C-alpha cells in the first residue's frame with residue numbers, strides 16, 4: 001500500500017516475469033482473474049505476450065495473452081525463497097485441493113529416471129513418417145514405462161501447451177496440455193493423425209498418402225467386445241508398441257497429471273470404438289498394467305473431447321470393472337485422479353453401489369445385513385473406494401460401536417429415480433464380452449474371491 005501523497009511506481013511490462021502473479025482478462029470469458037506468469041515472449045506485432053495459469057482453475061484454461069490483457073497495477077512479484085512458480089508453485093492439474101484423491105502424495109513418490117530417447121521407437125520407414133518424439137533436454141517426460149502416475153514436471157516447457165490442433169478422423173481437436181510430439185511439429189497449425197494406426201503426420205497431403213497405404217480400419221489387437229456398433233480392442237503394449245506410444249502421445253494432450261513414458265510393454269490398452277461403413281473409429285481408451293501390485297485396474301482413462309459427456313467415460317469405467325469381475329479381483333483407478341476423472345469415478349461408484357444396495361434389499365429384505373465386503377465383491381470396486389463412496393453419500397454411520405450402512409427414505413427415492421433414468425444410458429452388455437485374463441508371470445495381487 002502506498003502512503004497518501006506518495007506516488008506508486010509505475011509498473012513496466014518488462015517487470016512481468018515468470019512466477020509473477022497479476023490480474024488477467026481471460027480471452028474466452030469477459031472476466032478478470034488472478035493468474036501466474038508461466039512464460040513470456042514477444043508477439044509478431046512487437047507486443048509482449050504471456051502464457052498464464054489462472055489461479056484456482058484447471059490448467060486446461062492456461063493460455064497466451066497479449067500485454068493489453070494484463071493489469072500492470074496488480075503485479076505481484078514472485079516471493080524470494082518461495083516455491084517455484086511464484087507463490088503458486090502448483091503441482092496438480094488444479095489448485096483446488098479436492099480435485100485429486102487424498103492419496104495425492106502417493107502419486108508422486110515414484111522417482112522418474114531420465115534416459116536417452118529410444119531410437120527404435122521411430123515410426124516405420126514411410127517417407128512421410130516423422131522422428132521419434134523429442135523431449136526437451138533435462139525435462140520430463142522420462143522415457144520409461146507408459147503413461148503412469150507421478151506428478152508432472154515443474155519445467156516451464158512442459159507446462160505450456162505446445163500443439164495448437166490435431167485432426168483425428170472427422171474431428172479437429174484443440175489440445176488441453178503439453179505432449180512431447182517432435183519439436184518440428186509444434187510450429188504447425190495442425191497435426192494430422194491417422195485415426196486407425198494413430199501415426200502422426202505433418203500435413204493433410206501426407207495423411208492422404210498414408211491413408212492409401214494404411215491397412216488398418218480398426219485398432220490393432222483383439223476385438224474382445226462388440227455390441228450395438230461399439231467395440232473394445234485389447235492391445236498389448238509390447239506387441240503393438242508404435243500404436244501404444246502414439247496413443248499415449250494423444251492421451252497426454254488431455255491428461256495433465258500424468259507423466260508420459262515410452263515403455264509401453266507392461267501395459268494393456270483397451271480401445272473403445274464406434275463402427276460405421278468405413279471402420280472402427282476411436283472414441284476413447286483406458287490402459288491397465290499387466291500386473292499391478294496396488295490392484296489398479298485402470299492406469300489412464302480418456303474419452304476424446306468430441307465424445308465427452310455422452311456417457312462413454314462411464315462405459316469405459318464399467319468395462320474396466322467387468323474385466324476385474326472376470327479376473328475375480330477388485331480394482332481401483334491409479335492415483336492421482338484428474339478433476340474430471342474424480343467426477344466420473346464418483347458418479348460411477350455411487351450408482352454401482354446404490355444399485356447393489358437396492359438389489360440386496362430386494363433379495364434379502366431385513367434378513368441379512370449387507371457389508372462393505374459384499375458390496376466390494378459384487379461390484380469389483382476396491383474396498384477403500386466403497387467406503388469413501390458410502391461416506392461421500394453420507395450412508396456410512398457409526399452406531400453402537402460399529403459402522404452400519406443407513407439410507408434415508410429421501411435418498412432412496414432420489415437414487416431409485418437416478419437408477420431408472422440411467423437405464424437409458426450406454427451400458428456394457430457382459431454377454432458381448434469375450435475375454436479371458438492372461439497370465440503375465442507370477443501374480444503379486446491377492447484375489448479376494
Ligand SMILES: CC(=O)SCCNC(=O)CCNC(=O)[C@H](O)C(C)(C)COP(=O)(O)OP(=O)(O)OC[C@H]1O[C@@H](n2cnc3c(N)ncnc32)[C@H](O)[C@@H]1OP(=O)(O)O
Nearest residue numbers: 300301302303308309310311312313314338340341344347
Ligand atoms: C485414472 C485416470 O486416468 S484419471 C484421468 C481421467 N482422464 C482425464 O482427465 C482425461 C480428460 N477427461 C476425459 O477423458 C473425460 O472427461 C473422462 C474420461 C474423465 C470422462 O469421460 P466422459 O465421457 O466425459 O464421461 P461421462 O459422459 O460418462 O460422464 C461421467 C460422469 O462425470 C460427469 N462429468 C463428466 N465430465 C464432466 C464435466 N466436464 N463437468 C461436470 N461433470 C462431468 C458427468 O456428469 C457424469 O456424471 P453423471 O453420470 O452423474 O451424469
